[in-house]
Amino acid sequence: xxxxxxxxxxxxxxxxxxxxxxxxxxxxxxxxxxxxxxxxxxxxxxxxxxxxxxxxxxxxxxxxxxxxxxxxxxxxxxxxxxxxxxxxxxxxxxxxxxxxxxxxxxxxxxxxxxxxxxxxxxxxxxxxxxxxxxxxxxxxxxxxxxxxxxxxxxxxxxxxxxxxxxxxxxxxxxxxxxxxxxxxxxxxxxxxxxxxxxxxxxxxxxxxxxxxxxxxxxxxxxxxxxxxxxxxxxxxxxxxxxxxxxxxxxxxxxxxxxxxxxxxxxxxxxxxx
Amino acid sequence: xxxxxxxxxxxxxxxxxxxxxxxxxxxxxxxxxxxxxxxxxxxxxxxxxxxxxxxxxxxxxxxxxxxxxxxxxxxxxxxxxxxxxxxxxxxxxxxxxxxxxxxxxxxxxxxxxxxxxxxxxxxxxxxxxxxxxxxxxxxxxxxxxxxxxxxxxxxxxxxxxxxxxxxxxxxxxxxxxxxxxxxxxxxxxxxxxxxxxxxxxxxxxxxxxxxxxxxxxxxxxxxxxxxxxxxxxxxxxxxxxxxxxxxxxxxxxxxxxxxxxxxxxxxxx
Numbered sequence: 001x002x003x004x005x006x007x008x009x010x011x012x013x014x015x016x017x018x019x020x021x022x023x024x025x026x027x028x029x030x031x032x033x034x035x036x037x038x039x040x041x042x043x044x045x046x047x048x049x050x051x052x053x054x055x056x057x058x059x060x061x062x063x064x065x066x067x068x069x070x071x072x073x074x075x076x077x078x079x080x081x082x083x084x085x086x087x088x089x090x091x092x093x094x095x096x097x098x099x100x101x102x103x104x105x106x107x108x109x110x111x112x113x114x115x116x117x118x119x120x121x122x123x124x125x126x127x128x129x130x131x132x133x134x135x136x137x138x139x140x141x142x143x144x145x146x147x148x149x150x151x152x153x154x155x156x157x158x159x160x161x162x163x164x165x166x167x168x169x170x171x172x173x174x175x176x177x178x179x180x181x182x183x184x185x186x187x188x189x190x191x192x193x194x195x196x197x198x199x200x201x202x203x204x205x206x207x208x209x210x211x212x213x214x215x216x217x218x219x220x221x222x223x224x225x226x227x228x229x230x231x232x233x234x235x236x237x238x239x240x241x242x243x244x245x246x247x248x249x250x251x252x253x254x255x256x257x258x259x260x261x262x263x264x265x266x267x268x269x270x271x272x273x
Numbered sequence: 274x275x276x277x278x279x280x281x282x283x284x285x286x287x288x289x290x291x292x293x294x295x296x297x298x299x300x301x302x303x304x305x306x307x308x309x310x311x312x313x314x315x316x317x318x319x320x321x322x323x324x325x326x327x328x329x330x331x332x333x334x335x336x337x338x339x340x341x342x343x344x345x346x347x348x349x350x351x352x353x354x355x356x357x358x359x360x361x362x363x364x365x366x367x368x369x370x371x372x373x374x375x376x377x378x379x380x381x382x383x384x385x386x387x388x389x390x391x392x393x394x395x396x397x398x399x400x401x402x403x404x405x406x407x408x409x410x411x412x413x414x415x416x417x418x419x420x421x422x423x424x425x426x427x428x429x430x431x432x433x434x435x436x437x438x439x440x441x442x443x444x445x446x447x448x449x450x451x452x453x454x455x456x457x458x459x460x461x462x463x464x465x466x467x468x469x470x471x472x473x474x475x476x477x478x479x480x481x482x483x484x485x486x487x488x489x490x491x492x493x494x495x496x497x498x499x500x501x502x503x504x505x506x507x508x509x510x511x512x513x514x515x516x517x518x519x520x521x522x523x524x525x526x527x528x529x530x531x532x533x534x535x536x537x538x539x540x541x542x
Contacts, residue, residue: 044426251491260458
C-alpha cells in the first residue's frame with residue numbers, strides 16, 4: 001500500500017455560524033512518512049486545530065479521507081471498540097497538560113490505565129516510558145500538581161507513547177512552556193521520532209518552534225493551505241505573501257510593529273478583505 | 274523617575290516554610306520609557322509588577338520601597354493607594370477574557386472605572402470610552418460598546434482591556450504578558466498601538482514578557498530576572514549580544530529561532 005504513516009486527502013469542514021458558514025478546512029491534503037514530522041502553522045482561526053481535532057475524531061469531516069498506515073479511519077466511529085481502535089492509531093498532546101491529565105492519578109497509574117484501556121500489556125514498561133521521556137522513577141508516584149509544567153508535558157507525552165500510536169498530534173504542546181523547558185521538550189520529540197518511527201503533526205503558531213521539530217510545513221489561512229514544502233525552504237525563502245507576513249511578524253532584530261501592519265494591510269488587500 | 278523600585282524583598286510563609294519570592298529587586302521606569310522585565314516562570318516578574326499596586330497577600334513580609342510618581346506605595350494610606358491604583362498606574366494581564374466580566378457589555382466594563390471610581394457622569398464616561406476604543410484602533414466603537422466579550426476576538430478584547438486601563442489616564446502601564454496570547458500579526462498590531470499611545474501620552478511602560486526577541490526589539494532597556502533577583506540590566510539592542518551574566522546567556526541560547534537548533538539535552542534538569 002502506501003509508504004506514508006498518515007495520509008489526509010481532500011479534507012473539508014465548515015461550521016455554521018449565525019446565518020452563514022465558516023469554512024475551517026478547505027480541501028486539505030498532506031501525507032507524513034514514518035518518523036516524519038509535519039508542521040501546521042497559521043494564526044488563530046486559520047483551521048489548524050480543526051484539522052488536529054478531525055484527525056483524532058473530535059470533529060467529523062464534511063468530506064475527505066484520513067488513512068493511517070493504509071487503513072482508512074471511519075468518519076464517525078460507532079461503539080467503544082471502534083473508538084478505541086482509532087485512538088490507538090492517533091494520539092494527541094494538548095497545550096495544557098494540567099487539563100488533560102487526571103489530577104487524582106499518579107503518573108504511573110495514568111500510564112497503567114492508558115495501557116489497560118488499550119489492551120497493551122505491561123506495567124513493566126512504566127519505568128522504561130518514564131525514562132524515555134526524561135522523567136525519574138520517583139515522578140511515577142507524583143500527581144500532576146506535584147510536577148512542574150515541563151514534567152507534566154513529559155507525562156502527557158509518556159501517556160501517548162504508552163499505547164504505541166502511529167501518529168502523534170501535538171496542538172500547541174510547547175507554547176505554554178518556558179524557553180529552556182521548551183527546548184528540552186523539542187529535543188525529546190526529535191529523539192522520539194528518530195527512535196520510534198512515530199509520525200508527528202506539530203500544530204503551532206510559533207514558526208521558530210516549528211522550524212526545530214519538523215521536516216515539512218503547511219501554512220494555513222482561513223481554512224486553506226497557502227504554501228507547503230520543506231520547512232527550511234518555506235521559512236528561509238517563503239513564496240506566498242502570507243508566509244512572508246507571518247515571518248516578518250516575528251519579533252527579532254530590526255522588527256518594527258508598524259512595518260508588520262503595512263504588510264498585513266497589503267496582504268489583506270491582495271486577498272480582497 | 275516615574276517608577277522606582279528600591280531593594281524590594283518579599284517573603285511568603287506558608288505552613289511554617291518561608292519562600293523568598295523577591296530578593297532585593299531594584300528597577301526604574303522613566304516617563305516615556307519602555308522597560309522590559311524578562312525571565313522564566315516563577316522568577317518573580319509578575320510578583321514585582323503586582324507589588325507596584327500593592328497587590329500581594331497580607332501575610333507577605335515586604336521590605337524596601339516602591340515609589341510611583343512620588344508616592345511611596347508600601348507605606349501609602351488607603352486614599353493614596355486608591356489614587357495610585359485608579360489614576361497613576363494600570364495593570365494589563367495576559368488573558369483579556371479573565372479581565373472582563375463575561376455577562377456585562379464591553380461599554381460597561383470600559384467605563385466602570387470612570388463612573389464608579391472617578392465619579393464621571395455616565396454620558397461623559399461613554400464619550401470617553403468611545404474615544405479610547407477609537408484610539409486603540411477599534412472600528413465601529415458604538416457597536417462594540419453594546420457587545421459582550423464572547424462576541425469579540427482575543428486581539429479585539431485585549432485592545433478593549435488596554436483602553437480600559439487608559440481610562441484613568443495613568444502615567445505608568447504595567448503590561449504583564451499582555452500580548453503573549455495573541456497571534457504574531459495581532460501582537461504586532463497591539464504593540465504598534467501601544468507604542469503610539471505611549472509616545473503621545475508620554476507613558477512609562479513596564480513590559481513583562483518571556484519573549485526575549487520581543488523584549489530586545491521593543492524595549493529601551495531590559496531587566497533579566499532569575500529566582501527573585503535582577504541578575505542583569507541591558508539596553509534592548511544589546512540583549513542578544515551584550516549579555517554578561519551566565520543565566521542570561523543560557524536563557525538566550527534556549528530561544529528557538531528559524532534555522533538554528535538549540536544545543537540542549539532532552540533530559541530534565
